[in-house]
């Protein structure tokens with residue numbers, strides 16, 4: 001198992017570039033929606049706008065990195081979002097000229113606006129697990145599961161009332177179910193149509209088939 005892996009939170013600024021390098025080779029290249037729209041040209045090539053989202057998230061100081069002998073082998077990028085910040089992000093995304101980036105983020109943000117967990121649970125800020133990523137050489141050892149568990153723990157310790165994950169991959173969905181998170185919402189990619197073509201905007205390879213949004217509500221102790 002992951003006994004020789006260190007899990008560190010928060011991620012210090014001197015590790016940001018190593019985390020980004022890890023993400024360019026993994027999440028940026030492999031996450032199902034990024035794959036569907038060919039967001040990046042090649043493994044490691046990166047994407048400036050996605051990197052800006054990641055950097056913003058890192059600066060919230062809620063993210064967790066998995067290190068093996070000092071090497072970044074995984075991370076959970078976690079951030080805090082208020083309803084006002086969500087509305088602002090939606091406005092910016094609709095003004096976005098990069099269609100690939102816009103198609104992914106507008107779908108995620110629209111679904112979050114529609115289910116409105118802020119009103120449902122009467123919360124001002126939500127702790128969001130935005131990115132889960134593990135180096136291919138270290139997969140299947142439970143690292144993502146630990147990253148998710150520690151993220152939930154971090155949310156609770158920091159006094160958030162609600163923890164949330166937008167799970168775009170069948171594997172992250174399986175992990176959320178295994179942690180008994182609450183399924184708040186699901187859409188099938190086949191039902192999410194590109195407004196320009198009228199065809200599904202995302203056609204990922206199996207086993208990925210839809211977006212699921214999961215939550216954990218922390219009751220007052």
Ligand SMILES: CC(C)(COP(=O)(O)OP(=O)(O)OC[C@H]1O[C@@H](n2cnc3c(N)ncnc32)[C@H](O)[C@@H]1OP(=O)(O)O)[C@@H](O)C(=O)NCCC(=O)NCCS
Nearest residue numbers: 027030031132133134139140141142143144145168169172
């Ligand atoms: C998703 C990801 C983070 C999982 O990391 P991981 O450390 O290998 O996951 P874990 O070892 O904690 O596995 C968790 C569960 O998923 C299962 N799993 C892991 N990889 C799998 C695969 N390729 N196919 C099917 N199941 C898989 C494990 O068997 C385990 O299930 P179990 O608890 O029922 O035994 C990793 O595959 C990844 O970085 N993918 C690319 C980026 C991405 O798509 N991120 C998620 C988007 S929200």
